[in-house]
Amino acid sequence: MAKDSAAVAEVLTVLAVAALLCAPAIAELTRLEHPAKDDGTVSLLVVGDWGRKGTFNQSRVAEQMGRVGEKLDIDFVISTGDNFYETGLTGVDDEAFEQSFTDIYTAESLQKPWYLVLGNHDYKGDVLAQLSPVLRKIDNRFICMRSFIVDAEIVDFFFIDTTPFQLKYWTHPKGDHYDWRDVAPRGKYIDNLLKDLDKEMKKSTAKWKIAVGHHTMRSVSDHGDTTELLQLLLPVLKDNGIDFYINGHDHCLEHISSRDSPIQFFTSGGGSKAWRGVFQPNEDKLKFFYDGQGFMSLQLHQDKADFIFYDIDGQILYKYSQTSMKKTHTLQYPRYITEE
Numbered sequence: 547m548a549k550d551s552a553a554v555a556e557v558l559t560v561l562a563v564a565a566l567l568c569a570p571a572i573a574e575l576t577r578l579e580h581p582a583k584d585d586g587t588v589s590l591l592v593v594g595d596w597g598r599k600g601t602f603n604q605s606r607v608a609e610q611m612g613r614v615g616e617k618l619d620i621d622f623v624i625s626t627g628d629n630f631y632e633t634g635l636t637g638v639d640d641e642a643f644e645q646s647f648t649d650i651y652t653a654e655s656l657q658k659p660w661y662l663v664l665g666n667h668d669y670k671g672d673v674l675a676q677l678s679p680v681l682r683k684i685d686n687r688f689i690c691m692r693s694f695i696v697d698a699e700i701v702d703f704f705f706i707d708t709t710p711f712q713l714k715y716w717t718h719p720k721g722d723h724y725d726w727r728d729v730a731p732r733g734k735y736i737d738n739l740l741k742d743l744d745k746e747m748k749k750s751t752a753k754w755k756i757a758v759g760h761h762t763m764r765s766v767s768d769h770g771d772t773t774e775l776l777q778l779l780l781p782v783l784k785d786n787g788i789d790f791y792i793n794g795h796d797h798c799l800e801h802i803s804s805r806d807s808p809i810q811f812f813t814s815g816g817g818s819k820a821w822r823g824v825f826q827p828n829e830d831k832l833k834f835f836y837d838g839q840g841f842m843s844l845q846l847h848q849d850k851a852d853f854i855f856y857d858i859d860g861q862i863l864y865k866y867s868q869t870s871m872k873k874t875h876t877l878q879y880p881r882y883i884t885e886e
């Protein structure tokens with residue numbers, strides 16, 4: 547009996563070790579460096595939910611992005627995901643890559659790095675293809691990873707893979723297939739990701755700290771709030787003094803102000819199909835909501851962040867400026883002093 551349980555224990559140990567060895571490596575988040583301009587500022591555009599081969603006004607949004615991009619002398623573009631509808635890419639040779647990206651965002655000013663996260667629609671295709679650096683041989687702008695950091699001196703961008711958070715994709719996929727390769731099991735993936743993010747955010751000494759994901763945290767449109775992100779991710783952002791959370795997923799433009807922290811929520815998901823006609827307020831403070839197509843610009847200075855939303859004619863819909871409230875890192879977050 548005792549001998550048997552010892553044998554079982556030994557088998558379990560071997561299995562546990564094997565599981566550890568097989569599990570995807572607990573990868574540190576990749577950190578990319580993108581130099582700021584000579585005067586220390588950074589300018590960029592944010593677009594989301596776009597890849598429809600130019601249809602649903604995608605081309606018109608792209609054209610205006612080109613104009614605004616030139617005017618602001620942008621350094622890069624951020625995509626908040628759902629890069630290829632309806633079901634991501636079929637492989638690295640999927641022509642949708644050129645038809646929805648290369649052939650659409652043709653303006654000179656947009657020939658800059660694009661930092662992209664994946665959306666839920668991207669997860670319905672071959673995710674490993676969309677993440678493959680092979681795509682850069684076709685179009686070298688396309689820098690898509692699951693979760694990573696872009697360090698642009700005065701700002702650290704934390705790009706976060708939010709699709710695995712949403713429980714219903716796992717439990718109620720309906721007819722959809724989600725490509726969870728290198729992700730499943732969900733709990734472990736999320737635990738590791740939150741730990742890595744927390745660690746990197748604590749290390750960050752940048753003036754501005756901005757998180758980017760596909761899914762909403764706060765939204766008054768079709769999808770509304772994402773409960774899992776409010777429960778699991780928001781506390782990490784709050785703890786680490788993240789200034790802004792920028793997302794897509796809802797096909798609209800929004801600015802919502804948190805009531806219980808300094809965090810501001812921005813949705814830029816108007817890259818193509820829009821006009822959902824849904825409005826469902828939440829308890830946070832709605833500052834701006836536009837149900838149609840468009841995009842956002844962001845200019846970061848040492849002491850000021852300027853956000854602007856534009857429609858498909860390049861008209862300015864809304865402007866928001868925030869001056870830096872932070873005196874020093876340690877003054878606002880004194881409890882980290884005791885931890886050190």
Ligand SMILES: *[C@@H]1O[C@H](CO)[C@@H](O)[C@H](O)[C@H]1NC(C)=O
Pocket residue numbers: 602603819820821838839858
């Ligand atoms: C394109 O944009 C215009 C102006 O906002 C809008 O009236 C029209 O419905 C849009 N088309 C589509 C297919 O969304």
